[in-house]
Amino acid sequence: xxxxxxxxxxxxxxxxxxxxxxxxxxxxxxxxxxxxxxxxxxxxxxxxxxxxxxxxxxxxxxxxxxxxxxxxxxxxxxxxxxxxxxxxxxxxxxxxxxxxxxxxxxxxxxxxxxxxxxxxxxxxxxxxxxxxxxxxxxxxxxxxxxxxxxxxxxxxxxxxxxxxxxxxxxxxxxxxxxxxxxxxxxxxxxxxxxxxxxxxxxxxxxxxxxxxxxxxxxxxxxxx
Amino acid sequence: xxxxxxxxxxxxxxxxxxxxxxxxxxxxxxxxxxxxxxxxxxxxxxxxxxxxxxxxxxxxxxxxxxxxxxxxxxxxxxxxxxxxxxxxxxxxxxxxxxxxxxxxxxxxxxxxxxxxxxxxxxxxxxxxxxxxxxxxxxxxxxxxxxxxxxxxxxxxxxxxxxxxxxxxxxxxxxxxxxxxxxxxxxxxxxxxxxxxxxxxxxxxxxxxxxxxxxxxxxxxxxxxxxxxxxxxxxxxxxxxxxxxxxxxxxxxxxxxxxxxxxxxxxxxxxxxxxxxxxxxxxxxxxxxxxxxxxxxxxxxxxxxxxxxxxxxxxxxxxxxxxxxxxxxxxxxxxxxxxxxxxxxxxxxxxxxxxxxxxxxxxxxxxxxxxxxxxxxxxxxxxxxxxxxxxxxxxxxx
Numbered sequence: 001x002x003x004x005x006x007x008x009x010x011x012x013x014x015x016x017x018x019x020x021x022x023x024x025x026x027x028x029x030x031x032x033x034x035x036x037x038x039x040x041x042x043x044x045x046x047x048x049x050x051x052x053x054x055x056x057x058x059x060x061x062x063x064x065x066x067x068x069x070x071x072x073x074x075x076x077x078x079x080x081x082x083x084x085x086x087x088x089x090x091x092x093x094x095x096x097x098x099x100x101x102x103x104x105x106x107x108x109x110x111x112x113x114x115x116x117x118x119x120x121x122x123x124x125x126x127x128x129x130x131x132x133x134x135x136x137x138x139x140x141x142x143x144x145x146x147x148x149x150x151x152x153x154x155x156x157x158x159x160x161x162x163x164x165x166x167x168x169x170x171x172x173x174x175x176x177x178x179x180x181x182x183x184x185x186x187x188x189x190x191x192x193x194x195x196x197x198x199x200x201x202x203x204x205x206x207x208x209x210x211x212x213x214x215x216x217x218x219x220x221x222x223x224x
Numbered sequence: 225x226x227x228x229x230x231x232x233x234x235x236x237x238x239x240x241x242x243x244x245x246x247x248x249x250x251x252x253x254x255x256x257x258x259x260x261x262x263x264x265x266x267x268x269x270x271x272x273x274x275x276x277x278x279x280x281x282x283x284x285x286x287x288x289x290x291x292x293x294x295x296x297x298x299x300x301x302x303x304x305x306x307x308x309x310x311x312x313x314x315x316x317x318x319x320x321x322x323x324x325x326x327x328x329x330x331x332x333x334x335x336x337x338x339x340x341x342x343x344x345x346x347x348x349x350x351x352x353x354x355x356x357x358x359x360x361x362x363x364x365x366x367x368x369x370x371x372x373x374x375x376x377x378x379x380x381x382x383x384x385x386x387x388x389x390x391x392x393x394x395x396x397x398x399x400x401x402x403x404x405x406x407x408x409x410x411x412x413x414x415x416x417x418x419x420x421x422x423x424x425x426x427x428x429x430x431x432x433x434x435x436x437x438x439x440x441x442x443x444x445x446x447x448x449x450x451x452x453x454x455x456x457x458x459x460x461x462x463x464x465x466x467x468x469x470x471x472x473x474x475x476x477x478x479x480x481x482x483x484x485x486x487x488x489x490x491x492x493x494x495x496x497x498x499x500x501x502x503x504x505x506x507x508x509x510x511x512x513x514x515x516x517x518x519x520x521x522x523x524x525x526x527x528x529x530x531x532x533x534x535x536x537x538x539x540x541x542x543x544x545x546x547x548x549x550x551x552x553x554x555x556x557x558x559x560x561x562x563x564x565x566x567x568x569x570x571x572x573x574x575x576x577x578x579x580x581x582x583x584x585x586x587x588x589x590x591x592x593x594x595x596x597x598x599x600x601x602x603x604x605x606x607x608x609x610x611x612x613x614x615x616x617x618x619x620x621x
Binding site: 037050051052054055056057058059 | 283303305463
């Protein structure tokens with residue numbers, strides 16, 4: 001840039017359209033002020049962005065529903081059958097197990113192909129951390145959300161070739177045994193979640209409340 | 225710095241940095257602008273706040289007559305920070321209209337509508353009309369009592385227009401009465417208008433940047449010394465003003481939320497009962513007063529809408545060669561009278577109709593029209609013709 005012989009004090013434009021800068025001006029204090037202002041402006045924008053992003057969290061359904069529990073009557077459920085009920089907008093599988101299914105869960109060597117046969121990962125309340133992953137061995141209750149990418153696995157009822165039955169996710173081939181435990185040769189990383197369950201009677205169960213583990217919160221589990 | 229930005233890879237293909245610098249950093253501004261020139265910046269910020277908060281409100285809003293009211297209640301009570309976003313939106317409307325009216329009054333006072341800035345003035349008035357349309361459509365959305373009856377009254381008023389009135393109100397309603405179909409249409413109208421406003425703002429600023437800003441003296445700067453680059457001189461000045469503007473805005477939404485909304489809009493719309501007093505929002509009350517002052521359905525509608533449409537002709541109605549009211553003592557008083565008439569109309573429109581306010585509205589309406597149709601064209605004939613030459617001699621701009 002061509003400097004004029006006597007730079008004018010006034011700030012304006014020279015004929016080339018470039019700004020004239022007077023070298024005598026000490027800009028240090030001005031730079032500090034500029035940076036402070038810029039910083040304060042950024043802080044303000046971030047503070048203002050917070051409520052907007054916060055609002056995207058929306059509302060929790062549980063904050064508005066009067067009741068968070070569902071009572072299920074299973075008197076019509078025969079061994080080997082399952083019914084699907086809705087709890088917190090999730091599909092919940094309620095199954096009555098056949099003696100063959102119970103036997104398959106305790107069969108020696110059945111643990112070999114499972115990712116987490118002993119239910120070490122928190123995917124169930126404490127009263128379901130057992131070999132049958134439920135409150136009583138005959139009744140299994142699982143949230144039907146595949147731990148891979150959230151599809152609903154299909155129920156394979158016990159048949160002549162598969163006496164126990166189990167679950168297969170149609171999306172990416174994850175499969176689970178009848179107690180919702182994930183097989184290790186498929187993508188699902190965790191066992192199916194178990195909701196808190198209380199047996200009100202032999203044929204009635206309450207989902208949403210666990211007598212054996214009252215402090216259990218479904219939001220605390222590893223993955224749903 | 226400037227050389228690099230002019231020869232860089234991006235700059236040679238899309239010289240946005242250079243044109244931004246030319247239009248917003250180095251842009252030559254008159255050096256004598258006063259604080260009334262801050263309101264353009266205020267309007268920009270208010271518009272940004274309205275659009276952003278509006279989008280986040282729309283995420284949680286349901287435009288059906290069964291859910292509209294409860295979805296707004298849910299935003300206020302259950303959505304995280306929802307109350308804040310809605311206050312920001314409601315407060316933003318008042319701040320936008322206040323700034324808009326002052327911005328327009330500034331232009332009337334300093335003759336910013338005059339040649340060569342007619343297009344700046346006209347695009348600005350288009351913005352006023354679009355903002356009014358958006359405000360009206362948006363007011364209906366919470367589906368409160370006042371919303372419902374306000375909309376009913378306006379749509380029925382439209383029917384008074386000859387030929388177009390009935391089809392126009394049918395297009396808005398899409399049904400035999402104000403219901404689901406109309407609410408959905410108003411929601412879309414409200415949302416779309418916001419983006420139309422952003423588009424016209426771009427035009428408004430573009431036309432301003434072709435001719436350059438007016439200034440309080442009303443005389444174009446002739447020498448480079450009479451101008452300053454926009455940055456840092458006016459960015460700083462606008463920034464200071466914005467701090468004040470935002471403080472008032474925050475004070476309004478945090479401490480005085482009640483004065484922004486009428487309590488009757490927190491009652492769900494009831495098509496069977498009209499509230500005792502139909503009250504417009506403050507920014508519509510001058511036009512509402514004109515509507516009530518005329519004992520004729522069509523006449524009231526025409527005079528109320530005409531009071532805005534009249535402004536479009538101001539550049540040609542004003543015959544004076546002198547731009548700023550600063551140099552026109554008589555016009556200054558006449559214009560203050562017009563501002564007073566507008567304020568009186570606003571007061572009259574926000575009160576129940578009584579004999580006294582009725583006559584005040586009538587007098588103010590007559591003066592408003594007389595200012596534009598009589599004072600502006602005729603005053604230059606009796607003004608001192610020497611005034612202009614003396615201004616040009618004595619001012620350094």
